[in-house]
Amino acid sequence: MTSSTTTAGVQSGGSNSPPAAIELKGISKAFGLVQANKDVSIKVEAGSIHGIVGENGAGKSTLMSILYGFYEADEGTIHIDGNKVEIKNSNDAIAAGIGMVHQHFMLVDTFTVLENVMMGAESGALLRDSVVAARRELERLEKEYALHVDPDALASDLPVGQLQRVEILKALYRGARILILDEPTGVLTPQETDQLFRILGALKDQGVTIILITHKLREIMDVTDNVEVMRHGKMVAHRVTAETSKEELAELMVGRKMRTDLQKQDAKPGDVALVVENLTVRDGYGIAKVDNVSFEVKAGEIVGVAGVSGNGQSELLEALSGITPIDDGRIIYDGTDITPSRPTDPAAVRHMSVGHVPEDRQRLGMITNFEAWESSILGHQRSPEFQKGLFLDPHTVKTHCKSLMEQFDVRPPTPDIKSANFSGGNQQKLILAREIERNPKVLLVGQPTRGVDIGAIEFIHRQLVELRDKGGAVLLISVELDEVMTLADRILVMFEGRIVAQVAGDKADERMLGLMMANAMTDENSNEVSA
Amino acid sequence: MSASPVKPLPRWIDVGLIPVLNILMALFVSGLIIFAIGEDPWEAVKIMAYGALGFDEGIGYTLYYTTNFIFTGLAVAVAFHTGLFNIGGEGQAYIGGLGVGLFLLAFDTAMPIWLLLPLGIVVAGLFGAAWAAVPAYLQAYRGSHIVITTIMFNFIAAALMVYLMVNILIKPGQMSPQSVTFDKQSHLPFMSDVFGWFGMEIARTPLNITVFWAIICCFGLWAFIWRTKWGYETRAVGYNERAAVYGGVDPKRTIMIAMFISGGLAGFVGLNEIMGVHHKLLLNFTAGYGFTGIAVSLMGRNHPVGIVLASLLFGILYQGGAELAFEMPSITREMVVTIQGLVILFSGALAYMSVPWVSKIYNYLAADKPVAVEGEA
Numbered sequence: 061m062t063s064s065t066t067t068a069g070v071q072s073g074g075s076n077s078p079p080a081a082i083e084l085k086g087i088s089k090a091f092g093l094v095q096a097n098k099d100v101s102i103k104v105e106a107g108s109i110h111g112i113v114g115e116n117g118a119g120k121s122t123l124m125s126i127l128y129g130f131y132e133a134d135e136g137t138i139h140i141d142g143n144k145v146e147i148k149n150s151n152d153a154i155a156a157g158i159g160m161v162h163q164h165f166m167l168v169d170t171f172t173v174l175e176n177v178m179m180g181a182e183s184g185a186l187l188r189d190s191v192v193a194a195r196r197e198l199e200r201l202e203k204e205y206a207l208h209v210d211p212d213a214l215a216s217d218l219p220v221g222q223l224q225r226v227e228i229l230k231a232l233y234r235g236a237r238i239l240i241l242d243e244p245t246g247v248l249t250p251q252e253t254d255q256l257f258r259i260l261g262a263l264k265d266q267g268v269t270i271i272l273i274t275h276k277l278r279e280i281m282d283v284t285d286n287v288e289v290m291r292h293g294k295m296v297a298h299r300v301t302a303e304t305s306k307e308e309l310a311e312l313m314v315g316r317k318m319r320t321d322l323q324k325q326d327a328k329p330g331d332v333a334l335v336v337e338n339l340t341v342r343d344g345y346g347i348a349k350v351d352n353v354s355f356e357v358k359a360g361e362i363v364g365v366a367g368v369s370g371n372g373q374s375e376l377l378e379a380l381s382g383i384t385p386i387d388d389g390r391i392i393y394d395g396t397d398i399t400p401s402r403p404t405d406p407a408a409v410r411h412m413s414v415g416h417v418p419e420d421r422q423r424l425g426m427i428t429n430f431e432a433w434e435s436s437i438l439g440h441q442r443s444p445e446f447q448k449g450l451f452l453d454p455h456t457v458k459t460h461c462k463s464l465m466e467q468f469d470v471r472p473p474t475p476d477i478k479s480a481n482f483s484g485g486n487q488q489k490l491i492l493a494r495e496i497e498r499n500p501k502v503l504l505v506g507q508p509t510r511g512v513d514i515g516a517i518e519f520i521h522r523q524l525v526e527l528r529d530k531g532g533a534v535l536l537i538s539v540e541l542d543e544v545m546t547l548a549d550r551i552l553v554m555f556e557g558r559i560v561a562q563v564a565g566d567k568a569d570e571r572m573l574g575l576m577m578a579n580a581m582t583d584e585n586s587n588e589v590s591a
Numbered sequence: 592m593s594a595s596p597v598k599p600l601p602r603w604i605d606v607g608l609i610p611v612l613n614i615l616m617a618l619f620v621s622g623l624i625i626f627a628i629g630e631d632p633w634e635a636v637k638i639m640a641y642g643a644l645g646f647d648e649g650i651g652y653t654l655y656y657t658t659n660f661i662f663t664g665l666a667v668a669v670a671f672h673t674g675l676f677n678i679g680g681e682g683q684a685y686i687g688g689l690g691v692g693l694f695l696l697a698f699d700t701a702m703p704i705w706l707l708l709p710l711g712i713v714v715a716g717l718f719g720a721a722w723a724a725v726p727a728y729l730q731a732y733r734g735s736h737i738v739i740t741t742i743m744f745n746f747i748a749a750a751l752m753v754y755l756m757v758n759i760l761i762k763p764g765q766m767s768p769q770s771v772t773f774d775k776q777s778h779l780p781f782m783s784d785v786f787g788w789f790g791m792e793i794a795r796t797p798l799n800i801t802v803f804w805a806i807i808c809c810f811g812l813w814a815f816i817w818r819t820k821w822g823y824e825t826r827a828v829g830y831n832e833r834a835a836v837y838g839g840v841d842p843k844r845t846i847m848i849a850m851f852i853s854g855g856l857a858g859f860v861g862l863n864e865i866m867g868v869h870h871k872l873l874l875n876f877t878a879g880y881g882f883t884g885i886a887v888s889l890m891g892r893n894h895p896v897g898i899v900l901a902s903l904l905f906g907i908l909y910q911g912g913a914e915l916a917f918e919m920p921s922i923t924r925e926m927v928v929t930i931q932g933l934v935i936l937f938s939g940a941l942a943y944m945s946v947p948w949v950s951k952i953y954n955y956l957a958a959d960k961p962v963a964v965e966g967e968a
Contacts, residue, residue: 179824237948383836407839416837424837434823438838441823 079142081106081269087136097583114290161229215590221252249368327549330359333533338389349375351557364548371558382409415495419506428480436461469494485516616647618935642914643907646953651796657906661805663884663897666856673849674829679741680857681881682748689788690718692872699777721857727850731843770872809895
């Protein structure tokens with residue numbers, strides 16, 4: 061039992077420390093020719109928060125899927141609390157005390173929180189007994205970990221932050237002592253992220269072991285005790301969080317020095333390219349999601365829209381791109397008016413030289429079942445350059461796709477691969493390539509780097525600035541404050557569908573934007589900063 | 592599925608070996624049933640194979656059935672690529688036949704055959720398409736589910752045909768609800784006639800030149816779906832409607848186009864039956880081809896090549912099954928339907944059942960390939 065602890069001499073614990081909560085030894089896993097994990101070994105101390113960072117496709121999710129029983133490793137062993145275990149499916153994992161909170165929630169919308177939590181773990185044939193038992197257990201968990209969720213609320217009525225708590229509760233309800241969180245903050249607002257981290261702290265205090273997978277280095281620095289860095293399927297470094305820095309981790313992840321700051325010149329705004337006047341968009345219930353919004357974007361500038369997600373940014377983007385009809389006000393592109401009585405559609409908007417990189421690339425920006433060359437002309441499928449008589453010309457389209465891939469460093473640069481099989485960053489680069497390639501007068505961009513690895517983020521940012529410098533008007537909607545502050549020449553802050561503040565890009569700081577996003581700025585303060 | 596470490600199989604196994612294995616498994620289970628009722632399964636297989644493929648008359652019938660299955664299979668496939676399940680092939684085929692019938696009742700002597708044929712194709716297609724267009728409209732613009740509406744339209748088509756045949760189109764002075772026979776010059780040439788032109792003699796079967804049109808439709812549909820912007824948009828809507836909207840595609844219009852084509856293809860069954868075989872309007876000439884088309888499309892993976900192969904298989908089952916019921920009195924027509932059902936079950940619903948162990952064997956053999964080759968030599 062003690063033999064396993066002596067192997068890692070760098071650990072601060074002595075030889076009489078308890079066995080690691082999880083120890084993976086020599087895990088290898090290949091998918092066809094792709095070696096997703098190669099001789100990976102990690103050791104996670106009980107009651108610690110252990111971060112795993114790495115670029116997209118570095119093998120983090122595969123490793124966790126092996127631990128959770130979705131895949132079987134080709135080689136290697138898993139030890140829980142010092143005992144070797146076989147995990148062939150998720151039931152084995154749950155039995156071993158492992159719980160997983162997926163990036164995409166696995167909840168039934170029409171069930172209540174209580175029903176979701178007990179689903180699959182009902183205690184008997186009669187539902188009523190289970191409900192009573194589950195409610196009691198839920199109350200206990202709530203008290204113990206400060207995890208408050210209304211047990212009778214419908215899942216569909218809850219914001220994402222709460223849904224995530226339900227996922228955590230689900231795992232704990234099944235007796236998890238080890239919790240794996242896969243990119244948990246991807247969908248959260250900064251406030252929700254803070255709350256999540258408080259919860260993780262409470263869990264840790266109660267002795268729960270947590271594995272946190274993320275690309276966000278700040279989160280690693282904030283909450284973890286130890287951190288592993290993965291690159292190309294291999295574990296390349298282990299650090300005690302307190303003894304490392306964001307910069308060092310970033311370098312380890314990408315394997316090279318990277319610039320932390322994007323160099324860009326001052327904007328040279330030209331003519332107005334996009335005017336939005338008193339724009340209002342209502343949802344199916346008549347609630348104004350975009351509420352009387354007015355702004356303009358000039359050629360040669362990047363206007364950032366900051367805001368906590370869910371404050372009307374998505375609706376604004378869909379209205380501007382012609383996907384949803386507008387209810388009031390008007391949008392003017394290059395002299396063409398779009399009003400409720402003169403609606404438009406995405407094809408028409410594209411014809412006005414407007415590019416659109418949508419927020420949700422997999423559900424909107426590409427068709428994952430299409431091969432990359434097919435996705436590379438989505439929106440331009442009727443363009444004459446791709447036709448030969450009545451027919452689409454695959455040769456021309458593939459050549460075109462190949463050149464886009466080379467210009468935008470899409471890896472692998474192979475047009476015949478299914479769109480779904482590219483990593484998030486490469487999918488995004490392909491979409492960006494498609495939308496930027498025609499030098500649009502206006503580019504609408506939503507969350508350009510969500511779920512994208514650091515190397516690709518830098519590349520994408522540079523492309524946006526380049527388009528600006530060529531005279532494109534860019535409207536950037538992002539929940540990443542860093543991103544908005546890095547890129548935008550002017551920043552608009554959205555709150556509950558309205559634009560509550562406007563500030564010059566170089567005058568903004570995180571604290572100020574945070575206050576604006578929460579609409580907590582006092583009047584004097586906001587007057588001070590309005591441009 | 593996700594838990595099994597399956598390496599991607601080579602294409603020849605995926606689209607070649609696995610379907611063959613599925614059919615063999617279906618035949619094996621059928622054999623058990625035939626054995627259970629006291630007949631010799633091997634004998635039954637021989638009768639089926641010989642009945643379907645062993646002599647010119649059998650082949651003729653097999654290909655005649657195949658023609659109808661190709662039309663209805665393609666019809667289901669094109670709707671499927673748009674994410675729609677067209678269960679209404681039966682009704683669309685019926686109305687397509689009605690269209691051809693009405694056209695020939697009016698013009699059978701007014702035009703030469705070389706004009707009647709293309710116009711017949713157009714009329715059959717348009718009538719079938721129009722019958723599909725109503726459910727398509729209701730789906731696209733009113734949100735009524737197309738599975739429900741196409742099923743209902745099958746019943747409406749059947750009722751309409753009975754009404755027309757009994758009350759209006761019936762040949763005066765007879766009991767059976769059939770129209771007058773069209774003029775001989777409007778009949779499509781049978782294949783036996785075509786062979787006759789070249790001095791070859793084959794048995795006369797319902798197989799007529801419509802089979803060529805079926806093959807042309809296969810090429811046409813392949814080109815439409817994979818090689819045109821409309822086909823691109825059709826598939827885009829089928830895979831992901833929101834992304835299609837983002838890409839400037841109007842899903843409503845796309846649904847209309849796809850269903851129009853789907854209905855038209857089903858309508859060509861009417862061309863084969865009315866203009867090619869019966870030469871008069873009558874009831875129930877669709878004989879379930881529309882429904883079998885669903886299985887054909889499923890088995891053919893919604894691809895024209897697969898649909899031709901699946902149609903051929905079903906043609907063999909139909910013709911061979913009929914011979915079997917004739918030759919082995921204890922095997923009834925219903926028993927033949929059971930065998931067809933087993934083929935659909937194994938090729939459709941259980942299509943991927945054999946994948947895990949096939950891939951295991953393949954991986955094992957692939958790893959030891961040199962040894963295996965030497966062992967065989």
